[in-house]
Amino acid sequence: MKKVFIGLFLLWNCALYAADDFPPPFTAQYRVYVDGLPVGKGTRTLSIRQDGQLQFESVAKTTGLVSLFKKIRIEERTVFTQKDGKIRPVEYSYRQTGSKDRFSSVFFDWLQGVAKNTFKGKTKAIPLEEGTLDKLLYQVVVMQELKQGKRQLEYKIANKGKISIYIPTLLGKVRIETGMGELETLKYQRVSTSNKKRRTTLWCAPSLHYLPVQVEHVEANGDVFSMVLQSVEGLN
DSSP states (O other), X not given: OHHHHHHXXXXXXXXXXXXXXXXXXXXXXXXXXXXXXXXXXXXXXXXXXXXXXXXXXXXXXXXXXXXXXXXXXXXXXXXXXXXXXXXXXXXXXXXXXXXXXXXXXXXXXXXXTEXXXXXXXXXXXXXXXXXXXXXXXXXXXHHHXXXXXXXXXXXXXXXTTEEEEEOOEEEEEEEEEETTEEEEEEEEXXXXXXXXXXXXXEEEEGGGTTEEEEEEEEOTXXXXXXXXXXXXXXXX
């Protein structure tokens, strides 16, 4: 009976994902670079929790010789729900340990219509608007909307005590080299509205449910952080 129940549960979830082009659970392995030099590895995982909520987690850490001199681990996680085609974040957290310790979080109270954002040791309340996401969850929603055929993207993100508008701009089709060979991608870039020197670029592969197979972030000081896909389970 237990096996039958689990089988029906998985079939129901597969039907749910197929109905609205939401990506199925997956685990993707990445190589991490700083200014073009390999420094570590990363993992991104979309999963179903025991309570029925969904979780998307990104973990990156230095490895090898680099970790002997600069040991850094960054964990970013979002827990969210999906019902009637509506995606709502429940909780977001960011934690960096190593040479610098940083932590921030956002708790979403949809009944009260407010999100409590903790960063730099302070907590601020953000009035919630329908459709608000967090800064990790929007990358999963990008996969969904590109699969649906959308190309003009815009998201409301709860971050740093306010609602920010993220507008990834399509820069065209680009073939890039990954650990899985050369892949065709749609290249999107988002430029920070507060500092034009800061930008995040996503290369999303149609053959892998528009998974970002390369993610690059450029800081205001010119430092470049990137992740390049090495392998994936659940999407191919």
